[in-house]
Every structure is written in structure tokens, then in C-alpha cells.
Amino acid sequence: MTTDELEQLLAAQPVALLHRLARGRVHRHFRLGKRRLVELLLRHSTENRAGLESDLQTLIQERAGRRALSEARRAEHPRIAKPGRQPDRPPAQSGKGRLRPPELESSEPACSLGAWLEGLGVPEPKPFVPDAWQEEALARLAETDVIVSVPTGSGKTYVAIEAARRAMEDNRTVIYTSPLKALSNTKFTEFSRLFGADKVGILTGDRRDNAQAPLLIMTTEILRNLLYDAAGGEIDVRLDTLGLVIMDESQYLADPERGVVWEETIIFCPSQARLLLLSASIGNPQDIADWLTSIRPTPCHLVKHAKRSVPLRAGYLHPNGKLVPLFRTVSIPYGHPGALHPEAKRLFVHYEDETLPPRSR
The missing domain is CATH 1.10.720 (Transcription Termination Factor Rho, Rna-binding Domain; Chain A, Domain 1)
Structure with a gap:
């Protein structure tokens, strides 16, 4: 284009x-x-x-x-207003004083369970080809800090792994941070398998292995404390050779209790190190990129897109073990949460009849 x-x-x-x-x-x-x-x-x-x-x-x-769904609804339920006459039935009320429009369903038949499950499973093996945004992030990281804000399942981990590999090939230390010790342990196992156990270490509140490794996994609080110690003259790890800091789940910047840890870590991060922030749910990534550019000697580049590589589908599993699509369509109809599958609605009613007392129905 x-x-x-x-x-x-x-x-x-x-x-x-x-x-x-x-x-x-x-x-x-x-x-x-x-x-x-x-x-x-x-x-x-x-x-x-x-x-x-x-x-x-x-x-x-x-x-x-x-628009197509709205036109289909209007065609199925035309409204003919007669002068001087009020509607026979008012819209249903939801809560105190609030009006809820009657739920209209599409004229299209609801999807079947087979159609909803079609395509799920392990795909056929294919040669890996990086997406354009992945190549862009890696290319930009050679010159600037980078924020990657893409949907879950798009391939953020590939960017982290490839960036870490390139940094270690240049004899630079890499630090990978996550908000949870459990996630840090998982990444330690994954990266040890990829790079070799001798090249990966881990530092958490209750674990310390191979602390002088070129690739260190830790929680963000641990890195913040290490940077505090370095500012006071105590260097516990090779911060003088630090070339890359990867901050996973960086949406924690907005956390009311722990967000300050991410801010302080970014502020105290050595100027020679590149920052790579990864997240699938930052609401204002451009604002974060502008902030990093204003406080760091290196500008920050944002890599962002909203198209999901792995589409989402919503289903309902009844306590009796029956699985049905939650919505009338295979995919989630964003903006039309009322378009429920008729079988799902029937199961909802059945569940309420079995569990709610008579006066609550």
C-alpha cells in the first residue's frame, strides 16, 4: 500500500x-x-x-x-412506529432504574461444536520464519531501547532469546527479569536447555545458582537491589559488562504496589545496556516509550501491533461435563457480548434451576 x-x-x-x-x-x-x-x-x-x-x-x-450484524438484526426485527401510540412492552429492566434493550439474535444459524473445535490442535511442523515485527525489534535493539507490545502468542520470547544470543556473542552480560519467582524458574530451565547450563544462572529470593553466568534470570526486585548496591559501590554481578536487560511482563509498571520497582530499575539501569520491555497488555506503550526516551541517553522505539497470531475462542463447560460454544459465532464477537449460543443459554438456565433457591430465580 x-x-x-x-x-x-x-x-x-x-x-x-x-x-x-x-x-x-x-x-x-x-x-x-x-x-x-x-x-x-x-x-x-x-x-x-x-x-x-x-x-x-x-x-x-x-x-x-x-454493521452487518446490526443490519441483520434490523431486518429480522423491524420497528414500525405508529403516531401517538406507545410500544406494547417496555424494554426489560436490568437493575434499579436502568433499561436493557431486548436481546436480538442473528438470523444466521449458531455454529456447531464441531465447527467451533475445528482447527484446534498441534499444527504441522514448518520452517520457522520470523515475522516482520520480530526482525524490526531485533534490528532496532542494536541502536535503541525497544518496547514490544504485541498480543499473547505472537512470539515475544523469540525476540528475547535472539537478542540474548546476539548480546552474549558480543561478550556482553544479559539479565532477564520477570515479576514472579515461578516464572523465573521456568525461564531458567528453558534457557538452560537452549544455551547450555554453564551459560545461564538464576538469582531469586530463595535460589542462587551460577551467579557469574553471562545470562542471569531474576525477579525485577532482585535486579533493583543489585543496582542499588552498585550505586553504593558494591558490585555483586558483572554490571560493568551488562549489555542487555530484558524486562518481561512490563505492564507491571502500572501496578499500584510494585510498579515503583520497575520504574527504579529502569532509572538505575546502566546507560551502556539496552532495555527490552515485553508485554501483551500495556495500555499506553507510546507514553512509556516517550518516558524512556526522556530519561535514558538512548531513544526508545515502540514495536506494536494488535492482530493475534492465535485467535481466541470462547466456550462454556457445564458442571455435567457438556462443552458448548459460548457465542453463536466461532470467534468472539467483540462488541456484542449478548450474542450467546442458544445451547449455552439453555445450560445457564438449567444450572440456575439446579443451584439457586426459588426466590432468587
């Missing part, structure tokens, strides 16, 4: 869709008009064109799906 084609496609979209696309890309986008939004999104596309186009197509498809 050329720049002119992208500009025309953006200009043809409603401003609400452009604001959704601008989240994490354009600072204070909610204050901007349509023309300015298009201009800034085009400017941002020079950094991550593929991610912007992918997110734009996803939003357009979602909007088209919502």
Missing part, C-alpha cells in the same frame, strides 16, 4: 476508528481532529508501517462485521 493509498484509506474512516488506531501511537490523540489524526498517523507509519496497516485492516473488518 502506497502512502497516498494509506492516506485516502485513513481519511475515509470515521474519527472514532482513527482514535482507536491512534491509541499507543499518538500522544493525547483524544484532543485532535480528523485531519490532524490522519497526519500524525501517517508520520508514525514511517516507523512501523506494517503494524499500522495491520491494525487498520483489523479495525475496518471489525466495524464491517458490526
